[in-house]
Amino acid sequence: MTQYPRACGIDFGTSNSTVGWLGPDAGVLVALEDGRRTLPSAVFFNADEDSVSFGRAAMGEYLEGYEGRLMRALKSLLGTGLMDGHTEVNGRALGFRDLLARFIGELKDRAECASGRTFDHAVFGRPVHFVDDDVVADRKAQDTLEAIARQVGFRELSFQFEPIGAALHYERSLSREELVLIADIGGGTADFSIVRLSPERARAAERREDLLGNAGIHIGGTDFDRALSLECVMPVLGYRSRMRSGAEMPASVYFQLAAWHTINFAYTRQVWADLQQIYRDAIARTELDRLCRLINLREGHWLALQVEQAKIALSASAHTRVDLERLEPGLALALSRAAFTAATQGLVERVGACVAGLLSAAGVDRARIDTIYFTGGASGVPQLRARIAAELPAARSVEGDLYGSIGAGLAVEAARRYG
Template sequence: MITGLDYGTSNCALSARQQNATGDTRIALVPLENGKHFLPSTLYALERELIVESVAQNIQNKDAQQDFITSRRNQLTQANRVRVTHDIAASEQALFFGKEAFSHYLEQPDEGYFVKSPKSFLGSSGFRPQFIEFFEDIVTAMMQNIKHKAEMHLGASLTHTVIGRPVNFQGIHSEKSNTQALSILTTAAKRAGYQEVEFLYEPIAAGFAFEEQLTQDKTVLVIDIGGGTSDCAMVRMGPSYRDKIDRSEDFLSHTGERVGGNDLDIQLAGKNFMPLFGMESELKNGLPMPTQIFWDAVTTNDVSAQTTFNSLPTEMSLEQMLRDTKEPKLLNRLLLLRDNKQNFQLVRDAEQCKIALSDTLVNQVDLNYIEKGLYCDVSREAYTKAIQPPLSKMIKLMTQAVNEAGETPEVVFVTGGSAQSPIIRDAIRKSLGNVEILDGDHFGSVAAGLGVWAERIFA
């Protein structure tokens, strides 16, 4: 069976041709978690070593399974030791995904292994081969889970897929990082059981879903603001174009950068939450508190930042800062956050606050898990100021796509969860002028478009 797979930074979704209530068939999203079509991009393992064990057990092709076992022999031996040491029975579930992963993390954040938005790490430079292999295993485990859930719902084996990809996975060394990221995704998809794997730019995929409803030809600026990246494409679309297999002449320009909804959450957490943890306090000598540790704490989409935050040198720096600060109560909150590994929870609260501020002017964030009675009021105005650095990058990508195309868009199509924010919508209007802005399914357009394209190239 042919599918489109959106392995997203915030959520994963999968589309396939399905029969509706009237007996007609169409490309539609497949339920992945409790009847919902979107699965949060999260994984929780009782112990991190058990991820590789799960991957090995769920590779269906025997030759591929044996090759994997051979390549991960040492890690699998270590996984066996972990089960014995921690008294984890072979029949006990060791991996959890989506909201279930979040639930396990929130219950015991200082235990187990939790990862959110692993797509953000793809293409990062400076990692040892063993670390790249670990990323492969994380992505494979997630794809195996998605594919299994979809096959159970559809009652058919999934064999071919088109996976969405951003224009650039990382902002530096883009070609090298893109090659690395696509290699990881391809390896993971093949180990999950797909026979054929292709890729398509995410803004173009979102555009294909939008094109299905166009009754007239238009030059469209597609803006996809995802969790980890923002991508734009200028595309000629409409009835005259949509049945073509070769669309290269219709794609006028595309731009993309590693800046997305996660960066908005991080800016909100840093500038609005971190002062409660001592970031804007003073040292006894009158100098301002160093800020890098605070930003490392909330930069949860950067492996290097998280490694640094959890390192021994950071622990020693915090102990010295605690001796030097005028307000030890504030800094003790940061130490508690670090010891309990609650920084992912803090950034998740920032994400929920961001969503709430789409409908309200002020949102109160409950931080009771840090300290009883602790909360933070965030206004839409304060949020707007906090997100200016990443928002400016997003607007630059839009104007760059228009300039490179050499044409003015007749309509703007926006998708991606963060695109719902009135702050972002206002910024788009101010930048592009009086152009009609239309919305798609903010979470499902990419997956639906990938399914449309998958059928065109595989059917």
């Protein structure tokens, strides 16, 4: 009887999550929702039906207008002070650790159901840095994720850098040796690895000598959403408008609304009271009316979705249109890729500097890199991809499975580590 691996690989992502397993079928990634291999990292607590839904179903219930609380970008909580705190969900206190445990437990249950077996061993992917320039906070983030994984039933688990997971997946397609820069740019982080890959090297149990360097920075797709939102969308809600006193409109509420994991903080009584006070001295009353309507109707997640869709559209086209009808009849916003590029220039340069720093620290001549392997949903942003490629003009660019490479590679690693 064929012995299939007893362990799975889990890519718990900021935007989407996957589970990989080298089972009897050709596909490595497990179907997690309606036959799809990804499960959006979202949870919706439905107050109307007193139920909890996950992934696309969570997003769907929220958009259908059910009363409740939507939570996205859950991974962004790791390494922050919020992780040990609580939030209110439908009148009850919910710890953020418990929130992550619910989602990861659901991920495990769905993978087991689809595979017809129990997984108590796993290799989890992790970014090169959960937290930039803070070794203690970074270690605490991994320890927290490990504790949560054990809480939901994993007895044995270990971690692998996410770009290495992508490298192991790409390696299975090679017929000759390559020196590869793995560019993994997901929802929350941009991670890079320089790796020697080949069919022969893939057979080795120890690959330490093939890894020439790792680097990462806490910039990902949600940061591009945030920059696009603040620079191009929030001004129609009064961002950077002036008060009668000459001061600029306080910005804290706009920053809260521009990031998935802080949107709900904009709905507190204190924020509403502050807005009423600010309104009396505001010049841009029309814009402030839109902001008040958005907060009163709790449409922050809806707006974030419009911005995210605009980012995706501008990654493929030169222009797009954002429908803001919910805030004001007939309101729409025309956006261009040029504006998107300008809004994200600082982020792009920081990512480019990270790649340049990695090449310098690894002592690798740029001309030696054969391939840039792009994975992660945010690696499809044109200006970002072009900036990375500019560091390695002689290398060819290969686009992997943007949402599945890491989970598939972690499945390979899980089978190697646990048998």
